[in-house]
Amino acid sequence: MKLSGRLIDAFLALEETRHFGLAAQRCHVSPSALSQSISRLEAQLGMRLFDRDTRNVFLTPEGEMFLLGANRIAAEIRSTLEEVSDRLQKKAGRVGMAAPPSMASNWLPERMALFKSRFPSIELKLYDVVSDQCLDLIRQGQADIAINAQPGNAFEVDSKILFNEPMFLICHSSHALACRSWVSLRELKKQPYIHTIRSGSVWQHVQTFLGPAGVVDTGLEVSQLSTLGGLVAQGFGLSIVPQFALALCMRNGVAAVPIKDKKAVRPIYLIKRKNHSLSAAAQSFYDQLMLEAIDSKNL
Amino acid sequence: MKLSGRLIDAFLALEETRHFGLAAQRCHVSPSALSQSISRLEAQLGMRLFDRDTRNVFLTPEGEMFLLGANRIAAEIRSTLEEVSDRLQKKAGRVGMAAPPSMASNWLPERMALFKSRFPSIELKLYDVVSDQCLDLIRQGQADIAINAQPGNAFEVDSKILFNEPMFLICHSSHALACRSWVSLRELKKQPYIHTIRSGSVWQHVQTFLGPAGVVDTGLEVSQLSTLGGLVAQGFGLSIVPQFALALCMRNGVAAVPIKDKKAVRPIYLIKRKNHSLSAAAQSFYDQLMLEAIDSKNL
C-alpha cells in the first residue's frame, strides 16, 4: 500500500475546492487526471472518500477521518521540505569547529565573524581544545572541521595546509635580543631555553629546527603558554612560540621577535573527516577558509 | 518537488540497515532499484544524504537532519493507514442514531446490543428526540441513521420501511374491552377518545384509520405518552398507541389490547441522508437492521 505525496495533495485540493476542475487546476493537472488520482487513492485505502455527482462533491465520514491524517502528513512533508530548503539556502545549519587555544583565540574568530556576516543563521560551535583532542573530535564526528598544526592520520582525516605560521622568539624585555627586528636561530646559541611539554604541538615543531641552535636546557617544561610567559617575564630564560600563541604569553617584561629562518614555521592544517561529506554549512566555511589560503598564496 | 512514500521507505530502510542489499530486500526491490531511488531522492532534495562506497554506508549531516523529518512523515503515514485499517475492519468508528422515544426505549436498544456484540469497538450514539428532530439530525448530518415513523422528504433523505408497527388500544383495566384478546376499530364507536398532539407522529397515523371508528372526542390532547397513561388510568377515556409506545404509558389501571385491522399499523422507516455515503460503521448497522427486516418479512 503506497501513499504518495501527489495523492495527498490531490485529496486536499479536492477537499478544499470541492470541485474537480478547480482542484485539478490547483494541482496543475487535467480534471481527468485528478479524478483518476482520487479513484486510485480510494482504491488503495479501500474506502470511498468523496460522495460526488456531476454537481456536488463532499467528504464521506471516512473522508473526514482521512482528512485529519492527510493534513498531518502534508504538514510533516511541508516542514521537512522547508528544513531541507533552509539548509540548502544556508539559512540554517551548524558548523562544529575544533582548534587549539592559540588559533581559537586569535586567528579563527576573525574568520568566524566573516562567515557569520555572510550566513547569519548558521550556528557556529567552537571547541577550543588541545591539538590531539582536535583530531579526536573530528574522528568522532563531533566537530566538522578542525584547525590544527598536526595533520593527523591520513587514513582517518583529510588535511590540507592552510598557511605556514611563523615562529617567534620570546625573551625578557631586558634581553639583548629583545629590541631586534628579527633574529636568526644561530643567535640563540647557549641561551637558556624553556621548553613546552613534549606532547604539545609546539614542542614537536620546534624540535625540527631547534637542534642546530644549540640552546641550553633550563630543565623547565611548561604545558600552558601563560606559564611560559610568566617564566620568561621573571628571567628564567627564553623560548620559541608560534605567532598566534604570542598573545597567550605576552605581558609586561616579555618581548617577542620574529625568527628569520625558513624552517622556523609550522604548517597549519584545515582538517575534516575522511570519506565523510561535510554539511552544507560546514562545507561553506571550509570553502571560505581554503579560498583565503589560496588567495594569500597568490599574493 | 515530489516526495513519495516509496522514497521515504527506501531512505529509512537504508538508514537502518546501512547496506544497500539488505535495504533492497526489505523494500522488496533489487539493490539497483534502491540505489536509483536513493539517488533520485538526493537529486530531488538537492543534497547528498548518504556517504557511501562499496564497503560503508552512513548518513551525512544533511541525512541526519532529513532522518528526523522522514521519521515524522513515516509515522504519520503509518498512523493514518492504521486508522483507515481500523475503520475497514470496524475496529473503530461511530454510529449516530436518531429515534423517537418509543423506538429509542424499546426496540432499538436490543439491536444496538447485538451490534455492539459484533463490533465492540464501535461507538454508538443515540439521540432520542421527537420525530421531526430525527429528520433534522439526519439532514444536518449529525446523525447517520434514523428510525422514524415518518419517511421525511424524499429529496433530502432516503427512507426504507423496516416493518409495520401494530397499534394497540389502551383503556382503563375495568373497561369492557380490557380483557379482550383483540378488538376491532368498529368496537370503539362512541368511546371517549384522548388524542395525542396533532404535531406528533402518533396522531398523524391514527388519523388515517380512526375516522370510521366514530369515537367521541374528550377534548383532551396530550403531548407526552406518560400523561396519556395517567389520564387513561383515571378513566378519562381510551386511546390508541403504537406497540413500542405502550411501555411509556402502561401502569396499574391501564390495559392494552391489540387492534385487529389492516390499517391499524404505522410503518417504521430506516432513514439515512440522501446522496451521502454512510461510514463503514454506520453502513454495518444499517445493513444489520435491513437484514432483520427482510428476514422477518420472509417468515
Place this chain on the structure above:
DNA sequence: GTCAATTACGTTCTCCGTAAGGATG
C-alpha cells in the same frame, strides 16, 4: 580476487492528457 554499489539498457508499469461517454439539474 571478492564483494558491494553503481551504471547501462531494455522492459514494464504508472500516470497524464485528449476525447468520448454519461449523469444531473
Place this chain on the structure above:
DNA sequence: CATCCTTACGGAGAACGTAATTGAC
C-alpha cells in the same frame, strides 16, 4: 442542454530488473 465527473485509449516518463562496470579491501 449545459455542466462536470468519468471512462477509454494512446503516449510519455518513471521505476524496475538483468547484466556489465567500477571501486574498495
